[in-house]
Amino acid sequence: MTENAEVSPKHPRAESIRIRERLTRRVDGGVVSLAGLIAHGRGEAFDYILGERTTPSAAHAIRAAAGALLIAERPVLSVNGNVAALCSRELVELAGVTGAKLEVNLYHRLPGRDSAIEKLLRDEGVKELLGVGEAASAQIEEVNSDRRRVDPRGILIADTVFVPLEDGDRTEALRRMGKTVIAVDLNPLSRTAQLASITIVDNVVRAMPLLISEAKRLKGHGIEELQREVSSFNNARVLSDAMRTMEERLRELSRRGVYIGPRGNE
DSSP: OOTTOOOOTTSTTHHHHHHHHHHHHTTTTTSSOHHHHHHHHHHHHHHHHHTSSOOHHHHHHHHHHHHHHHHOSSEEEEEOHHHHHHHHHHHHHHHHHHTOEEEEOOSSOOTTHHHHHHHHHHHTTOSOEESSGGGOOEEOTTOOSGGGEEOTTTTTTOSEEEEETOOHHHHHHHHHTTOEEEEEOSOTTSHHHHHSSEEEOSOHHHHHHHHHHHHHHHTTSOHHHHHHHHHTOOHHHHHHHHHHHHHHHHHHHHHHTSOOBTTBOO
């Protein structure tokens, strides 16, 4: 299938193919790196096992994440290439609902890549965008990639950082800096999932609209109620639930010897 091929709505994997197409189209423009395509494929494999759905434990994590962003004094939404390609509109909306700042942060900070991501977000209406060009002038010394470069007005001083599709090194470093870290990761065994404060084990394209909806719903609630929601959250339990769901699904699939797709027996 070519990058611009039409995807038939009757195709059993139509939505997955549309997502892949959105990513591959952004490679030439510099938004998505080739390594990002590999990372997406790895996540998609876990999504198959998960059943390509938002589980109750993921929904619980989404509620806690929304609460954490709302009670934060300096929340920041970190943007990489894959998330920009898939969820730029949702990122801008979530920032508006929660009062969070948006900051570009890249594992591969190639020339012009942050500007390409900036254009995507500007087209969706973002007014202030951190981490572009020389604005990423501070460093997190523990991180051994371009992700160490952060904006001193954003991630460096943030108390809560949303890091969808993240790598473990920076998650670990941010936690050591005392920050609340919210991750979206389909692999509950990854270092990011294990080290984050709140891990949403879900596909980012499903999680983002639900996170926006929860933030809107909770915005009118009292600060004490939000704090209770966040303080009662147990990330280890959520990860265990995700692994149990995958284990049970694999056991069921192995008995049947066939994969049932998200739209039924196809």
